[in-house]
Amino acid sequence: MRLLFTLLILILPKTTLAELIKPHPDFLPEEVVLIQLNALQKNNTPFQNAGIEQTWEFAHPNNRKFTGPLSKFVSMMQKTSYSIMLNHIEHNILLVKYSDIQAIFFIELIDNNGAKMGFKWIVEKVLDNDEYKNCWMTSSVSLPIKLSQSA
Numbered sequence: 001m002r003l004l005f006t007l008l009i010l011i012l013p014k015t016t017l018a019e020l021i022k023p024h025p026d027f028l029p030e031e032v033v034l035i036q037l038n039a040l041q042k043n044n045t046p047f048q049n050a051g052i053e054q055t056w057e058f059a060h061p062n063n064r065k066f067t068g069p070l071s072k073f074v075s076m077m078q079k080t081s082y083s084i085m086l087n088h089i090e091h092n093i094l095l096v097k098y099s100d101i102q103a104i105f106f107i108e109l110i111d112n113n114g115a116k117m118g119f120k121w122i123v124e125k126v127l128d129n130d131e132y133k134n135c136w137m138t139s140s141v142s143l144p145i146k147l148s149q150s151a
Contacts, residue, residue: 020050020057023135029103029123032058032136033093037107043086051086052077060137061129081144084111093121101125103136108147116147 021035036055043051052074059067067073077083092108107119120142126132 020054023058023126023132023137025134027136029098029136030093030095030105032123032138033105033107033121036138037085037091037093037109040085041088041091049074055138058137060124060139061126061132063137063139082141084115084117084144085109087112089114096120101127102139109144115149117144118147119144 023032027035036058039051039054041051043049045051053070055077056064056068056070056073059073067076077086088109088111090110094106094108095103096106097104101124103123105121105123107121109117109119111117120140121138122140123136124139126135126137
């Protein structure tokens with residue numbers, strides 16, 4: 001499944017990827033984070049705020065209670081310190097801790113001004129929701145930490 005997913009991302013033209021990727025139990029925690037970061041990196045492709053909407057698709061149901069609905073999430077991503085994730089230049093995903101139900105990552109991100117920022121990104125397996133049961137989804141992302149100034 002992972003190989004197929006990777007091949008589809010590399011081979012298919014962007015126009016066929018206009019449909020958002022949906023959570024699935026076969027996605028590993030790091031793949032969930034990668035899907036979200038890649039989408040945020042090209043936020044307005046293939047449509048306005050596509051990256052934010054893709055990120056919302058993988059928001060844990062408990063996270064959605066505080067950050068939703070989607071319109072509120074879009075506003076939060078555009079108007080707060082999370083906006084530096086939009087159209088960023090580069091990201092690096094570092095695994096910090098992993099268990100059967102939770103994975104913690106540290107994300108290094110270079111924003112579109114060249115500043116290096118860091119985030120704690122937590123992904124949890126959904127255990128009690130029929131729609132997303134056994135799917136890894138983002139339960140929280142910390143506020144950014146400045147790691148270095150732009151060059």
